Amino acid sequence: MKNLTRRNFLKTTALSAAAFSLPASSWAQVKGANETIRIGVVGFRSRGSDHIKGYQTIPNVRIAALCDVDKKVLDNGIETLGKKGPKPEGYTDIRKLLENKSIDAISIATPNHWHALATIWACQAGKDVYVEKPVSNTVWEGRKAVEAAAKYKRIVQAGTQSRSSVNGIGAAVKWVHEGNLGKIQIVRGLCYKPRASIGKTTGAQTVPATIDYDLWCGPAPLDAPRRNGKFGPVHYDWHWFWAYGCGDLGNQGIHQMDISRWFLGQNELASRVWSVGGRLGYDDDGETPNTQIVYQDYDKAPLIFEVRGLPEKTGGKNMDKFPSTEKDRGGSVCVVVHCEGGYVLVPNYKSAIAIDKDSKEIKRWNDGGDNEHYANFIEALRAGKPELLHGPILEGHLSSALCHTGNISYRLGAQKSPGEVKEAIQDNKGLAESFGRMAEHLAANNVDITKDKITLGVPLKMNPKTERFSDNEKANDMLTRHYRAPFIVPEKV
Secondary structure, three states: OOOOOHHHHHHHOOOOHHHHOOOHHHOOOOOOOOOOEEEEEEOOOOHHHHHHHHHHOOOOEEEEEEEOOEHHHHHHHHHHHHHHOOOOEEEOOHHHHHOOOOOOEEEEOOOHHHHHHHHHHHHHOOOEEEEOOOOOOOHHHHHHHHHHHHHOOOOEEEOOHHHHOOOOHHHHHHHHHOOOOOOEEEEEEEEEOOOOOOOOOOOOOOOOOOEOHHHHHOOOOOOOOOOOEOOEOOOOHHHHOOOOOOHHHHOOHHHHHHHHHHHHOOOOOOOEEEEEEEOOOOOOOOOOOOEEEEEEEOOOOOEEEEEEOOOOOOOOOOOOOEOOOOOOOOEOEEEEEEEOOEEEEEOOOOEEEEEEOOOOEEEEEEOOOOOHHHHHHHHHHHHOOHHHOOOEHHHHHHHHHHHHHHHHHHHOOEEEOHHHHHHHHOOOHHHHHHHHHHHHHHHHOOOOOOOOOEEEOOOEEEEOOOOEEOOOHHHHHOOOOOOEOOEOOOOOO
């Protein structure tokens, strides 16, 4: 099926031509509480293994199929599950999985560049979907996934599991919106997470024979991998290459970006975006920045995101913390909501702490386990009601898109001296303050930014209604990508 066109794919899926003529509402069949939901997990070498574990704890849910382009991973997964219960069917090609009429939903944990297309194909095939974050690799394809879910009336959950902390983070959001700390001044997302060098290669690397690399690349160019770090030439380190990933901004940071936007109560993209950063502290094959600031300019208050992959100092094992190093008063991977009367710290996926101006703790919230987001997906699927979802695809799209627009600003930028960067951003207090701390952090890691210069991104204006930039056509070109047939995200889903 490697040369299958989208038109032929649609003809040969489990949905016949007659089925496509049915009203979309008739496709969302409600499953009774005692009926078994049959799930197919797509991509499970890493994050997908958590999907498998999560569904296994939910009554009357069965992992009925596994799909992975690495036959070694696939065979091991089938064997492992077969020892604990019914052996799942195995697929290398997601299109073959989607032809299986007995599969109710698919759970996607592939590399990022597959997320949107797999979601769209699944919706067209009448399957409900759980898709990992970020839900896309470009802004445009993320919106197409939203359109597909709506058109085919599918239950599509984004893997932003903090949204299922309804009585934890959700309660803190409500408390802030009620004005208990006054107006929000800045919301800051942090991803200070250790990222070592992936090393340097001398050229194209050999793909292991167990991997169908044509399928692995899918919508991305069929280019030989030029990386060979800890995880080999294909797996995991794709995060640090633009063709497949979004750097840590869209890897870990998407969670904190989503929580930040949740606190701001914004249901569209910011009207202006600007980024500063670089891949600094080592010279390796990676392309994405390991040190970055993204400024999303919302009318209510700015959203400032910071990425740091280097430790607090050269040779150190700990990461920086913000806003404080006191116990429970700062974090490395967290959200800080600065308000007139103090701040709220969100240190993980399920809790929040309110602290007043005098550094006194006011209130704590905690709720939810690691499995609640999967359970919420199944609940909505059984009811046939997308409104029950805690992390619907639209929310996932918007937060993913904030990562993409930040990266677009960065990628269109140019290397500048510290003085040039400071002069350019001096009128933006939030960005200037973050840059000052970034410079101190880099100095502590013996990075001389007068030599290893910072990339000053291009400030961009966004029309939130059209999700296009109003002042830069090069930036608009980067809102989508050139797709490789037959792995094409369609203009009309």
